Structure formats: structure tokens, C-alpha cells
Amino acid sequence: MTKTALSVLTVLAAIVVIWYLAVAPMNIRVALDQADRAGETVTPETPVERREVSSWTLMAKNSSHIAAGYDLDRPRLPTPTQVGKELWKTTGAMVLKGRTWSKRSLIYHGWVTLQSTFWGFLLGTTIGIIGAIAIVQSRVIEMSVMPWAIISQAVPIVALAPMIIVLSSQVGIEGRGFPKALISSYLCFFPVLVGMVKGLRSPTGEQLDLLKTYSASGVQRFLKLRLPASLPYLFTSLKIGIAAALVGAIVGELPTGAISGLGARILIGDQFGTPLAIWSALFAAAILAGVLVTLIDRTQHVLLRKMGMRS
């Protein structure tokens, strides 16, 4: 246990150290520009000249200004501390001030994204499971559906997302809830479909023959053998599916017009040049994904335990 914790912490520490080290070269230009405007002397003196020189040279020639790169309002790369502070400012601090659902609160935006993720996950999982059942039942359906499922994943979702939003408003669907869930399910259904097909086909010939000797019906074969045998596969797919659904929901918030949701925060942060907002939204998304995957993982553990499987 301590050994696992130690290796996890070592990796984490390494990431933080590399991140801190990267801040200096990434931010040196912005720091020098700022110092230049404040009337301090930097080498080379003009922004145009500085553009010709590498970050490493700038750092060597202006070592006294490196530290300033760690405390910028609009850094190229914020430090972990800055991101942490911004995250706290837009989550915990908002809660303390009683403004949890303010438009500046990431809890509010996270909740918006979470709702789309949930509906997208539900829709995608349903499509995936029903598709898998159909594919396993009939060879014809497999040959006519599977190629489209594979092709669908080759189309970049960022190209498709604006079209889905435009089309859904054309057919008179108000708001972004539905198109976002649709985009989310688009990414989510595929891993569920593939995993479930594999799971439903996992029973061995002997297990299937056994039911044949009982002269069991197709429905019985499905309920008593294929379905329970597929559950471990299903849960593995659900973990990939929920993360994909979250990515889909965020992508659905990117096309112009969205004002709430983590995706909108990222886009707005980009447009207004506030990298801290982008980074904190990114981290909020990552934390949310982690929580969702962990939830499914725990459910899997408990359920499969109950079913007598050693998971």
C-alpha cells in the first residue's frame, strides 16, 4: 500500500517539478515585455529584436526577470499554484460567499456540462447496448451496421458538432441541451457497442452447448448466459464511455454561442486572453472525468463482487 502511494506521489511530484521548470522559458517573453513597458532595461531592448532570440538566450541575458514569469496576470503557462488559486477562487471561495450558482462559478459551469454528459451517456449507452444486442443476434445487422459505426468514429467530432447544433435548431429544437447530449452520445456509444458485442460473444462453446442440451429458448440463452457473461465487458466500456461523453459535452459547448459549461469557459478564456480561466476549466473537466470514472469503477467492483466474480 505504502509502496503504491510512494510511486503515485513520485509521478505526481515529477509532473509538478517539470511544470514549474517549464514556466520560466514559456513566460520569459511576456515577463520581458511587461518589464519593458514599465521602463526597465532588458536585452535586447525592442520586442522585434527579442523575437529573433531564443527563450534560452533571453533567460541567460535577463536572469533577474525570470522570477517575474512566475507571477503574471496573463501568462503563457500559469504555475500550478496559480491554477490552484484560480480553481479555488471559482469553486470553494464562491461557495463560501454563497455564490455557488453564479456565472463566474466553475461549479455552475461544471454542473451544466455534467447534465449534458449524463444525458449523452444515457443515450450513447442505450444505443450501444441495443446495437450490440442486434449485432449479436443477426449477421445481416452486423454487416450492415458495423461499418457505419466504425466510419462514424473516423469523422472528427469538432467538424460535426456545429452541424448538429445548426440542424437541431432548424428542426425547431430550442436550447443547447439536446444537441449537446447528441454530440456527447456520438462519442460515447462506440466503446459501449464494441465492448458489449465482445461481452455478449464471450460465452464458450461448452456454455452454449449446455443450454442447447436443455433445449433453452433464444430469450433464455440471452438472459441466463449472454447478458450476465457480458457484464464485466460492459463496465470496462462504460468507464471509457463516460469519459468520452464528457469530452463530447465539452466539444458541444465549443461552437460559438454557448455561454455556460466548461467548454464555453475554455472558449471564452481563449477569446479574452485569460489563460488562467482556460487552465482552471481544463482542470475542472479532468477532475470531473476522474470522479465519474471512479464512480463507475466502484459500482463495477461492488456489483461483480456480488456476482461472485473476483474483480
Added chain:
Amino acid sequence: MTTETAIKAENLSLTFQTNDGPVHALKDVSLDINKGDFVSFIGPSGCGKTTFLRCMADLEEPTGGSITVNGVSAREARKSRAYGYVFQHAGLYPWRTIGKNVRLPLEIMGYPKEDQDERIKRVLELVDLAGFEKKFPWQLSGGMQQRASIARALAFDADILLMDEPFGALDEIVRDHLNEQLLQLWAKTEKTIAFVTHSIPEAVYLSTKIVVMSPRPGRISDVIENPLPKDRPLDIRDTQEFLDVAHRVREGLRAGHSYD
């Protein structure tokens, strides 16, 4: 002596089409199995003994000849649930407890709930697994799992038991024990048993009739009526009578082999 025929095969043939040409798994096999018989099928791998058993169970379709089970076609017999089948591997469903595994055929065949409970209790006692109802398969040893799978085949009312090398993967000591139990079970239940094995002592110890088979093409090379008494303690295997039968089986196997 008037005896009823449980299984009757006439000129049974089965040819598999493979990329290397046709494989004659069975060729012109004829055999009568009487009700209450314990018949063993023995032979080297590829002699078609398992295929023959699967034909009786309608898990394989013969390409020639005919086979009847309880006087009807193998398919009708399967549809009327005339036999219990014990596979080479116990094949218990890992997500079901031992009790629920035994319950599986009863659920499928629609036995009433109280009857199911009563039957599960009875067959688990029969195979010496009382008290293991709530255990999952992985919590049991290989021998116990195989006993559970026999209980599963005994739970419903089929008077034929088809067993495909059920003890093949078990060690000698467990195997001896299970052989002894199987004989007691056969005496108690009066079922007709067809038993595939590749062990000569096992075949001689268990059966009333030993069918020796040989490969390429799969066929019957000898049918030996076992003269041993029905009551067989384990040490009967050291008697001269036992050794004589075993010798004849070995001769039959050798004759089949020198064919090619």
C-alpha cells in the same frame, strides 16, 4: 432377457469438411445401448468417441445413417429433455453459486419453485456437496466443481446421462473417489449412462459394456461385455478377472492402431 433399447445407432457416419479435405469422424457406426446400461467409449483421440456422444445429444448432426434416443430422433429427444450432459470441463457459470448452477436447468424447464429447492437439496446431497449451495464455483476444487456439474445433470428427470471425459482433468486420487461415487449413483438412480474416457481402468471399473473405438475413420473396433459383478469395490481392480478385461480392451485398442 427382455431389455428396452435406450439408444440405437445404425450405420452412423459424420464427415467434417475441412480445408485439408473431408475428415471421417465417424464411419458406419452401429450400436445398441440398453436401458440401465453403463457404456464406456474408449479410444485414442480422433476416434470419434466424443463426436458419437454429441450425435446422441443432437449437438452434432450426422451426415449418414440414423440414431434414435428413447425410440425417437436425437433432435426430438433433446427437445423433450431426455438426457443430462456432463462436459469435459465442469462449465459452471461463474456468476452463479453452486445452488444456482444446479437450478439453471430447472429454471429453464420451468419446474415450480418449491420443487426446484427440493431437487437442488437432493442432488447436492447425492454428489456429497450438501452445504456448498451458497459457494461460488471458484471457491471449490476441480473435483467438487465436476461433482456439481453432475448434480446439475441429475437435477431434472432425464433417464439418460451422457458424460464426456468428465474426470479427464482430475488427478488419480480424486478420480478414483469420483468413480466409486458415480457407480453408487448409477445404482441408486438406475439411469442409462454413456461415458467417454481414455482411461482403461476407468472404463473397466465403471461399465457394463465397453466400446473400443479406433481412428481414421472413426469406428467401433470391439464391443466388450463386462463380466464383473455389479457390486464393485475399488480393490476389484486387483483381481485377475479385472485384469483380463483390461487386457482385452488393450488388445482392442492395439488392433485399432495397427490399422494405419
